[in-house]
Amino acid sequence: MDSQIPNKKMHPGLYELVEPLIHWYRVHRRSLPWRETRDPYRIWVSEIMLQQTRVEAVKPYYERFLNNLPSVKDLAEAEEDKLLKLWEGLGYYNRVRNMQKAARQIMVDYEGKFPDTYEGILSLTGIGSYTAGAIASFAYGQRKPAVDGNVLRVITRITADDSDIMKQSTKKRIENELERIIPEDAPGDFNQGLIELGAIVCVPNGEPRCEECPACNLCEARKQGRISEIPVKTKAKERRIEKKTILVFSDNDRIAISKRPDKGLLAGLYELPGVPGHLSRKAVIEYCKSIGLMPVKIKKLPDAKHIFSHVEWHMTGYAVQVDELEKTNEKGFLFIHPEEIRSKYPIPSAYEAYMPQI
Numbered sequence: 106m107d108s109q110i111p112n113k114k115m116h117p118g119l120y121e122l123v124e125p126l127i128h129w130y131r132v133h134r135r136s137l138p139w140r141e142t143r144d145p146y147r148i149w150v151s152e153i154m155l156q157q158t159r160v161e162a163v164k165p166y167y168e169r170f171l172n173n174l175p176s177v178k179d180l181a182e183a184e185e186d187k188l189l190k191l192w193e194g195l196g197y198y199n200r201v202r203n204m205q206k207a208a209r210q211i212m213v214d215y216e217g218k219f220p221d222t223y224e225g226i227l228s229l230t231g232i233g234s235y236t237a238g239a240i241a242s243f244a245y246g247q248r249k250p251a252v253d254g255n256v257l258r259v260i261t262r263i264t265a266d267d268s269d270i271m272k273q274s275t276k277k278r279i280e281n282e283l284e285r286i287i288p289e290d291a292p293g294d295f296n297q298g299l300i301e302l303g304a305i306v307c308v309p310n311g312e313p314r315c316e317e318c319p320a321c322n323l324c325e326a327r328k329q330g331r332i333s334e335i336p337v338k339t340k341a342k343e344r345r346i347e348k349k350t351i352l353v354f355s356d357n358d359r360i361a362i363s364k365r366p367d368k369g370l371l372a373g374l375y376e377l378p379g380v381p382g383h384l385s386r387k388a389v390i391e392y393c394k395s396i397g398l399m400p401v402k403i404k405k406l407p408d409a410k411h412i413f414s415h416v417e418w419h420m421t422g423y424a425v426q427v428d429e430l431e432k433t434n435e436k437g438f439l440f441i442h443p444e445e446i447r448s449k450y451p452i453p454s455a456y457e458a459y460m461p462q463i
């Protein structure tokens with residue numbers, strides 16, 4: 106394979122990795138929908154979905170998203186609620202909002218044609234070096250690295266590199282090293298090979314399957330018995346805990362929901378009303394009265410927890426049947442039929458435990 110001559114400072118194990126990695130990938134690769142295309146739009150959608158979400162969970166979303174929005178133009182023109190509904194359950198909704206911004210940039214700056222240079226791709230909103238490298242190499246066969254957390258784990262193990270992989274400088278250095286060895290004739294398979302190795306052999310949780318690894322004999326961390334120490338990763342800050350009481354208000358046939366603010370956590374999505382703290386039944390009755398509602402039946406709902414990147418919601422809930430939802434003086438409430446909520450209104454999966462009430 107036609108790689109560049111390795112730089113002296115580079116770890117020799119990396120250069121020797123190229124051939125066995127590509128061969129291994131071609132034999133062992135999982136067949137995944139986004140690996141059967143070279144359409145940059147489809148690759149982009151998959152890579153954004155795959156950030157923070159498992160392959161199996163992404164598959165049905167990927168198909169549905171592309172059936173509904175088959176082109177950059179469709180994405181650029183999509184109604185926000187439709188877009189968020191297609192993303193409902195995937196979480197990290199800014200990912201899809203940024204995709205829409207990028208799609209609009211492509212319409213304006215590139216006449217609707219996906220940019221075909223690394224710099225052009227990187228200039229789009231929500232696309233960093235990993236995604237730009239993935240698209241440039243998978244769609245256009247360009248020699249650009251695609252280094253995410255999984256690839257960092259693989260590379261730092263092979264080279265027994267105990268730098269902190271949370272540091273930008275570590276990532277940048279590894280990107281530079283990989284860029285030198287990516288072979289001219291197989292950049293996509295090289296990058297996909299590293300991704301696949303990180304997904305099915307050099308796994309993020311639990312013991313790596315070293316006996317299946319094409320880099321087994323090169324791997325310095327394995328030779329030095331330091332697999333469990335590498336990668337080195339500084340701990341993220343502890344999450345803030347927010348207690349909430351979720352209230353499923355209904356009258357005969359409708360449920361109260363409201364739209365979240367345009368900024369911040371779960372911006373622009375819809376939610377079930379909630380109040381801070383864990384309320385007793387008595388406090389719920391008081392609260393109902395304070396917003397002008399007359400409860401006729403109250404049922405306690407199970408506790409639930411939802412973990413975001415910086416905050417955890419610890420929830421309890423009540424189903425509160427009221428005589429008439431319209432009596433409330435709460436301005437933000439919308440009264441919607443359950444069927445319509447399910448089909449049209451994007452409600453984040455944080456509320457999943459309370460959705461059977463709807």
Ligand code: ADE
Nearest residue numbers: 137152155156160300304
């Ligand atoms: N995770 C991120 N990108 C991926 C890809 N292209 N295939 C499988 N898993 C991935």
